[in-house]
Amino acid sequence: MNETSASGARPVLLFDVNETLLDLRALDPLFERWFGSAAVRANWFAQMLQISFVGALTGDYVDFTTAQHAALRMLALRMGVTLGNDGADEIVGTMSRLPVHPDVPAALDSLAAAGFRMATLTNSLEAVAEAQLVSAGIRDRFERAFSADVVGRLKPAPEPYRMAADAMGVAPGDTVLIAAHAWDVAGALAAGCRAAFVARPGAVMFPIGRQPEITGRDIADVAQQLVARSD
Numbered sequence: 001m002n003e004t005s006a007s008g009a010r011p012v013l014l015f016d017v018n019e020t021l022l023d024l025r026a027l028d029p030l031f032e033r034w035f036g037s038a039a040v041r042a043n044w045f046a047q048m049l050q051i052s053f054v055g056a057l058t059g060d061y062v063d064f065t066t067a068q069h070a071a072l073r074m075l076a077l078r079m080g081v082t083l084g085n086d087g088a089d090e091i092v093g094t095m096s097r098l099p100v101h102p103d104v105p106a107a108l109d110s111l112a113a114a115g116f117r118m119a120t121l122t123n124s125l126e127a128v129a130e131a132q133l134v135s136a137g138i139r140d141r142f143e144r145a146f147s148a149d150v151v152g153r154l155k156p157a158p159e160p161y162r163m164a165a166d167a168m169g170v171a172p173g174d175t176v177l178i179a180a181h182a183w184d185v186a187g188a189l190a191a192g193c194r195a196a197f198v199a200r201p202g203a204v205m206f207p208i209g210r211q212p213e214i215t216g217r218d219i220a221d222v223a224q225q226l227v228a229r230s231d
Helices: 024-035 040-058 064-079 085-096 104-113 126-136 158-167 182-190 217-231
Strands: 012-015 120-122 143-149 175-179 195-199 214-216
Touching: 012 158, 024 040, 024 064, 024 085, 040 064, 040 214, 064 085, 064 175, 104 120, 120 126, 120 158, 126 143, 126 158, 143 158, 143 214, 158 175, 175 182, 175 217, 182 195, 214 217
Parallel strands: 012 120, 012 175, 120 143, 175 195, 195 214
Antiparallel strands: none
16 A cells, blocks of 8 residues: 555654653663662653543643652652652653654655655653754754644543644645554544654554554664555
8 A cells, every 4th residue: 555645645654752762771870869769760661651641631730840849749648758859850851852763864865856745743842852853963853843732631531732733734634643652543543644653672562442643663673664665
């Protein structure tokens, strides 16, 4: 099957940012310093998502940066760790300076050469999203850098995906959300988008519900499949 949209053109690619394009392992030394274990980083990210999702379900919107700070305070209390404002600010601030996964730049270049339009769609605040892409050296690969915060609803709610599609001038079904999070892929599919799952180490897709049409071990693998389908 050729990789074309309902209109006959190649679909617009919408990339998640954190963990999909950028490597959160850069935070591990900070969690080692403040919490005594780099493994706490995964617990923090999961707690932050829980705070964000509860806010969405209860109608009390919580932006991603606020949720990150709140999750750090919760973990510090749970673990009996003293984490002042300096420690929290250092961890959250480093989110704006994460390195890109090594497979990403060349993969994005191959997709651009194949004629795909690309944008990012993240739950991070708009200023954070722009800073992340600039710091990682990949901002120029994308037409737009969308933040779910501008619609006051975070992924996996349908509004961010539909907002990005509308801003790119296409229908949701003419986009492919590319993410390393099962919940993000599920949200995109529920919003009427197509999706590709990036199975980075430790990332697995939900075993129930709608499934993405592409699964790859990294962005390079996903890009190779997308380009092959477009030939």
